[in-house]
Amino acid sequence: MDVTIALLAPGALAALAGVLGLLVGSFLNVVIHRLPRMMQAQWQAQAAEIEGREPEALAPYNLLRPPSHCPGCKQPIRPLQNIPVVSWLALRGRCANCGTAISARYPLVEALTGLLSAWVVARLGWSLAGAGALVLVWFLVALSFIDADTTLLPDSMTLPLLWIGLLLNLAGTFAPLADAVVGACAGYLSLWLVYWGFKLATGREGMGYGDFKLLGALGAWLGWKMLLPIVLLSSVAGAVIGIALIVLARRGRNIPIPFGPYLAIAGFITLLYGHPIMAAIEGY
Numbered sequence: 001m002d003v004t005i006a007l008l009a010p011g012a013l014a015a016l017a018g019v020l021g022l023l024v025g026s027f028l029n030v031v032i033h034r035l036p037r038m039m040q041a042q043w044q045a046q047a048a049e050i051e052g053r054e055p056e057a058l059a060p061y062n063l064l065r066p067p068s069h070c071p072g073c074k075q076p077i078r079p080l081q082n083i084p085v086v087s088w089l090a091l092r093g094r095c096a097n098c099g100t101a102i103s104a105r106y107p108l109v110e111a112l113t114g115l116l117s118a119w120v121v122a123r124l125g126w127s128l129a130g131a132g133a134l135v136l137v138w139f140l141v142a143l144s145f146i147d148a149d150t151t152l153l154p155d156s157m158t159l160p161l162l163w164i165g166l167l168l169n170l171a172g173t174f175a176p177l178a179d180a181v182v183g184a185c186a187g188y189l190s191l192w193l194v195y196w197g198f199k200l201a202t203g204r205e206g207m208g209y210g211d212f213k214l215l216g217a218l219g220a221w222l223g224w225k226m227l228l229p230i231v232l233l234s235s236v237a238g239a240v241i242g243i244a245l246i247v248l249a250r251r252g253r254n255i256p257i258p259f260g261p262y263l264a265i266a267g268f269i270t271l272l273y274g275h276p277i278m279a280a281i282e283g284y
Contacts, residue, residue, distance in 0.1 A: 035063070132164075143214065147260030175222055228278075
């Protein structure tokens with residue numbers, strides 16, 4: 001009996017993490033949708049202040065207010081209509097009140113967050129490293145979708161992510177603290193140098209400052225030694241997906257392709273499999 005429980009426990013913990021991830025994914029949908037709009041309102045208020053104008057009076061708008069509602073009829077979404085993935089399927093992707101279509105991306109974000117959360121706990125277990133990795137993955141999901149939508153990686157997310165990584169590594173959770181500090185500096189400076197080299201050579205900007213900060217945050221979490229696989233994997237992912245978008249989706253070559261999602265993909269893979277990847281690179 002004890003052996004059976006021991007065998008089932010990891011799977012049960014991963015399933016529990018998956019359910020938790022579904023719930024967190026529902027909140028991440030709010031962050032992805034609202035945070036860029038909150039930033040826009042803040043910029044407009046700052047511009048009005050600089051110009052000596054009175055900022056426009058706006059209704060409260062943040063991650064909690066107003067409550068989630070249908071974009072069509074503005075009716076609040078009831079709790080039973082807000083169950084991750086299940087409610088969207090039950091309502092066939094439409095508002096229960098007015099029939100307005102609800103984007104399939106909402107259940108996609110929820111399902112993706114749940115799947116990645118289960119994967120993390122299955123790989124790392126329920127420990128400080130596992131709990132920390134969940135936080136990292138949730139940040140990466142939100143940042144990826146925000147960057148894909150707006151080509152922005154908000155400081156309000158990338159900078160706390162960096163500090164959380166450093167704090168966790170006070171105990172060497174993912175890397176020795178010295179490696180984490182060097183990783184944060186090297187991650188930021190490496191893309192900063194690429195940015196300025198590209199700009200001096202072409203006169204154009206190849207990436208945004210948010211990319212520097214995100215790679216710095218990943219360096220703070222995983223240490224400087226893991227920056228090489230992160231950069232290699234993100235470059236490969238960016239090249240493959242970028243070419244696919246140009247060829248299959250007929251996306252213009254002059255349209256900016258956000259780099260944050262590729263850094264996030266590479267960061268996730270390196271988080272779970274960085275040491276075997278580094279061993280393979282060193283062996284090669």
